[in-house]
Amino acid sequence: MSKSLQTVLYAEDDPDIQNIARIALERVGGLTVEICDSGTALLAAVEHITPDLILLDVMMPGVDGPQTLATLQSDSRTAGIPVIFITAKGQTSEIEHLRSLGAIGVVRKPFDPMTLADQVRAIWDENVRG
Amino acid sequence: MEELHDRYLASLADRHGTLNRLWTRFKRNSEDLDAVHGIQDEAHRLAGTAGSYGFPDLGDLARAVDTPLRGELARPTPDAAFLARQCDQLLPALLDALRRAVPDQDSAQALE
Numbered sequence: 001m002s003k004s005l006q007t008v009l010y011a012e013d014d015p016d017i018q019n020i021a022r023i024a025l026e027r028v029g030g031l032t033v034e035i036c037d038s039g040t041a042l043l044a045a046v047e048h049i050t051p052d053l054i055l056l057d058v059m060m061p062g063v064d065g066p067q068t069l070a071t072l073q074s075d076s077r078t079a080g081i082p083v084i085f086i087t088a089k090g091q092t093s094e095i096e097h098l099r100s101l102g103a104i105g106v107v108r109k110p111f112d113p114m115t116l117a118d119q120v121r122a123i124w125d126e127n128v129r130g
Numbered sequence: 131m132e133e134l135h136d137r138y139l140a141s142l143a144d145r146h147g148t149l150n151r152l153w154t155r156f157k158r159n160s161e162d163l164d165a166v167h168g169i170q171d172e173a174h175r176l177a178g179t180a181g182s183y184g185f186p187d188l189g190d191l192a193r194a195v196d197t198p199l200r201g202e203l204a205r206p207t208p209d210a211a212f213l214a215r216q217c218d219q220l221l222p223a224l225l226d227a228l229r230r231a232v233p234d235q236d237s238a239q240a241l242e
Contacts, residue, residue, distance in 0.1 A: 016141070016179045019134050059174065088178030091197070110181025110189050113131070 005124045007032045009051035011042035011068060012086070013060045020113050021055075029117020039063030043071055046078050053124060055107075058087040058098065066101055073102060082128050084120060086111070104128065138183040139231065146228040148172055153221055160210045163203070169217065170199040173224065188231060191224040 008031050012018050018035050025033045034049065036042040040063050042054070054072070056065035063071070065085055072078040085098045088109040098106050105123035107116070149172055155165040176192035198216045202208045 014175055014179065016138055016175070016183070020179075020182050023131055023134070088174055088193070088196070109178035110183075110186070113182055 003052070004129070005031065005052050005121055007034075007049075007051045008053050008055060008120070009034050009036065009042060009045060009049065010055040010057075010086075011036045011039050011060065011065070012055075012057040013037055014057070017057070017086075017109070021111075021116065024111070024113035024116040025120070028114060029120070031117060031120075039065065039068035039071075042068055046072070046081070050078075051081065053120070053128075054081050054083045055120070056083055056085050056103075058085050058089060066098070069101055069103065082124065084123055135183055138179070142228050143232050145172060145176065146225060146232070149221065149225060149228070153217055156214070156217065160214060163208060163210070163213075166199060166208075166213050166217070167203060169221070170196055170203060173199065176224075185231060188224075188227045191220075191227050195220045195224055 008025060010021060010025075010033060012021060012035060018037070022033055022035060025031045034045065034051065036045055039056070039060055042056070043063070046054075056068055058065040065087070069083050069085075072081060072083065082104045083102070084105045084107060085103045086107045086109060087094070087098065089095070089098075095106050095108075104127040107119055107123075111119065149169060152165045152168040152172070155162050156169070159165075173192045173195035177189050177196045180186070180189035180192060195216070198220075199213060202212055202216070
């Protein structure tokens, strides 16, 4: 039987989103969540931990979400970790572009804290668990 | 959750002040694209957070500012006149919504 989603690593620079995402994913969703405040910090974190899933904010100072994904994909140790983008970009073309980069899904901000974990699990179940 | 909501609500006065200051800068100097980048960044953050904290209308107004500014700023040579028109048309509604959302009267008066 396939593994269920348990651990999530999330790169997000906005403290307001970090705070509400932690509540949404941990308290509401029952997941174990590690939050990094940049793409660079996330890339350093995956040297030590292997999460089931990575969530990436798209627009971050320095190394942004797509650049972070490209770096993950270029390393055989991290290329297999599924990634979901979380973005406030709302245009369909932008969402399609993000999917084309190799993410298994895109969650739009603002998200509903009460259903974020369900959204993430649904994408996981559809793309990873099978 | 309630504490986070209250903290976010309290931050709206600062966000209003930041947007107002940046808009004033840009109105004084139409070559100051850093100011427009700042407006777009603040609007983008509001667009991404306000709905999650229970202010969906505020988020929609912020997205209405964020999207056209981001598109224009991504061009090799952004059109300052276009940016100014967008700010003039869209920012007043966002600033008004922020002002109305600010919780206490003292903070609201500070925004006048």
